[in-house]
Amino acid sequence: GQQVMQIPQYQHVQEGEDFTTYCNSSTTLSNIQWYKQRPGGHPVFLIQLVKSGEVKKQKRLTFQFGEAKKNSSLHITATQTTDVGTYFCAGSGAGSYQLTFGKGTKLSVIP
């Protein structure tokens, strides 16, 4: 079955430093989505990438989808304490709306 690997599992950064989490799929994906889960909260949708090589930005967040549509990354520039949480990537295969979630990267930001 489809597997989605995400690294690192944990990341501690000083406020103002950059942060990147990486996602790799065992199979080609039709799309990839990113979610953020604050401590004690529920996953909240951030963005969806569909096209090969696509890059999208949301303020300090940059999302990329690989050319082969098997990997993706989320980069946060100049982290803030509000960025704290677990970031999940989730991919689905062709013709399916079942999402397979990565194990998430837990981001801690030290003020």
Add this chain to the structure above:
Amino acid sequence: DTAVSQTPKYLVTQMGNDKSIKCEQNLGHDTMYWYKQDSKKFLKIMFSYNNKELIINETVPNRFSPKSPDKAHLNLHINSLELGDSAVYFCASSRKTSGVSSYNEQFFGPGTRLTVL
């Protein structure tokens, strides 16, 4: 207005009991899901219903039985609860789409923290 709601928020029960978790969405979505998030925060799909029809049934013990009375509701009944069932259970919904180019975000409920003693 809450988009996806779950009740109860917390559920503490003894091993062997039977319990239910309810989920409702007011987004007009056709597809609903149940996920289990364990203590390590791994999110795993359990079930998915589309227009009251079961479409995803991952390897889940048959003690877990989803029920969808209508497309706005997806309840989860668990029989003979075990210690390993302790987790946070999330309900989610998404809009069903047609065509391979349309994919949809999932809206998650607040979660139900189940503790089996």
